[in-house]
């Protein structure tokens with residue numbers, strides 16, 4: 476059974492990982508302005524914003540998710556996040572929290588690399604001015620590569636001997652080596668196929684090994700950059716430099732601290748704010764009947780600054796978008812499972828689309844059924860209007876993404892979910 480996707484949040488100390496994580500979750504990761512505030516890997520539930528199926532059928536009023544929430548057709552679906560302790564140059568040789576950081580990373584399917592674009596923290600995360608964040612981008616990729624390379628080089632002689640004596644294919648041999656990073660044969664094959672003119676494994680020199688590891692990393696650790704602290708005055712020039720040097724990188728501009736502030740004001744009923752947008756309304760905007768509390772002068776001023784420096788300039792705080800980009804990299808599609816395919820309700824009540832889970836685009840419908848229902852015998856799978864769907868058919872956005880599973884008589888007891 477495939478496990479749930481896991482997105483790792485990485486970056487040097489004080490780049491804003493915990494703040495980013497907190498802005499995406501309800502978890503209480505420690506936030507501090509000194510390195511290594513985060514000591515243990517920090518698993519948390521983030522919420523991915525998607526278009527909910529309820530809005531396709533005008534049933535927004537009736538939508539009440541079992542997990543996460545739905546507001547006017549914008550649904551926030553739970554997704555696992557991992558905040559990993561700070562990394563400093565030389566971690567692959569054991570400096571800082573070194574290999575511990577790297578070991579935590581194995582479980583991640585994609586990475587959000589939080590980069591401090593304010594230039595106010597150096598490579599170790601200590602306070603400075605005018606630091607060039609371009610250095611952090613390559614350096615993190617290098618540390619991950621050196622770590623994998625170190626692990627592989629230690630055993631290279633015996634790996635080659637075994638490869639030759641067992642007449643294994645490159646994929647079989649690398650699958651055995653990269654299995655510890657959670658890579659399956661398909662992922663290893665994709666990585667290998669992406670390299671041109673790859674010679675037989677016995678002929679690989681250090682350069683070829685590096686090429687293979689880089690290809691493997693592209694597939695195992697696809698990365699989205701969160702260019703964080705865009706509220707800082709020095710951020711603009713650093714962002715331009717990064718985008719100019721890495722035009723093909725997936726990058727999103729973020730101000731995690733702004734998102735935290737806005738969510739706090741929303742929770743305290745000072746503003747109306749839709750996460751991921753530029754829209755913030757106060758009592759002054761909406762009038763005395765809106766139910767919002769009045770803002771004092773200090774808060775009003777801070778909110779105006781945030782609008783000018785972040786929301787109106789960049790369109791949002793970027794935090795919601797960075798998670799969406801990571802989900803895009805993993806090609807995740809939301810699938811809604813219902814008990815009644817005509818009303819979209821669950822077992823009881825009139826609420827619709829109670830369950831939604833994320834699967835890779837192209838996953839077979841039968842495999843989705845097994846993931847959700849466990850090993851029960853499924854008599855039939857139906858889509859919208861009760862149309863039969865073959866277990867071999869695949870899922871996509873707006874295609875086979877609303878499903879019901881009919882369990883064969885006697886198979887009900889091992890159902891996992893309603």
Ligand SMILES: Nc1nc2c(ncn2[C@@H]2O[C@H](COP(=O)(O)OP(=O)(O)OP(=O)(O)O)[C@@H](O)[C@H]2O)c(=O)[nH]1
Nearest residue numbers: 489490491492493494507511512513561730731732
């Ligand atoms: N100006 C600004 N400051 C931010 C932003 N995000 C985080 N910070 C500040 O940067 C400092 C470090 O943030 P953390 O989230 O603790 O950083 P971290 O990467 O988790 O740090 P470690 O736990 O040491 O690895 C804190 O003082 C935050 O308030 C942002 O978007 N803008």
